[in-house]
Amino acid sequence: MIINNINGNANLLNDEMTEIDNSGMTVIVEGTSPLITATTDINGNYSLKNALYGTTYTLIYEKEGFGIHKVFDVEHEDVRKFTLIPNKLELGQISNSIILENTAVINDNFIVLTVTRLDTEDLVVKRMRSFYHNSDDVSNKLYTDFSAVIGNTANPAALTFSTSFFTSLGFESGDTL
Incomplete structure (x- = not known):
């Protein structure tokens, strides 16, 4: 069994599409036991540690005021030291529109x-x-x-x-x- 990290970045935006504090978003690997989680730093970086290679995951991103966002079919392949989510995820605050x-x-x-x-x-x-x-x-x-x-x-x-x-x-x- 080979395990390693899944790394990525989340960019948080307000309603005017201006970047705001990227820290504090929880990132979860759905369905893992024990649950694999990480929290973004001020730059939005996160590292999900000890994910099993050869597995396809769904990642869940959560932060109050931003709702829940899922990224499906993340392949964690045994091809390098870690899996990097290549695209920076951009998430906006939940709108107050009615x-x-x-x-x-x-x-x-x-x-x-x-x-x-x-x-x-x-x-x-x-x-x-x-x-x-x-x-x-x-x-x-x-x-x-x-x-x-x-x-x-x-x-x-x-x-x-x-x-x-x-x-x-x-x-x-x-x-x-």
Whole structure:
């Protein structure tokens, strides 16, 4: 049994996309026993120690005010002294926006999601991310996949997704999304 570290970096951003204190985010290797965890330092660096090589993991990132973020299918291969997560993870604070209404309309090969916020938020750039799951309980904690962060000043904001995007996530025609 060969074990070693998984190293990475998380960059925390406020609602204006300005970097803030990167320390204090907990990073967890899901399903390990004993649980493998680390906490980010001021630069956002972390090192998950004693992870078993030859295993594919899901990493969970948590910090109050930022919700929960998962990175699926992290391969910890026995090819070097440690596994480096190559992309710096950027996470924004949970928005204080209030969504009044959202609707989804299928238009040929596209799904248009319309999100309406309070009128007082007009012309303020708001960043949002959509989470996808085939359950009514979908949330930022229970999801199969998610969109990139989308910045938008429009209210209502219309976001367009191709149906092939959802097919690539494993959804089929007739599934609830």
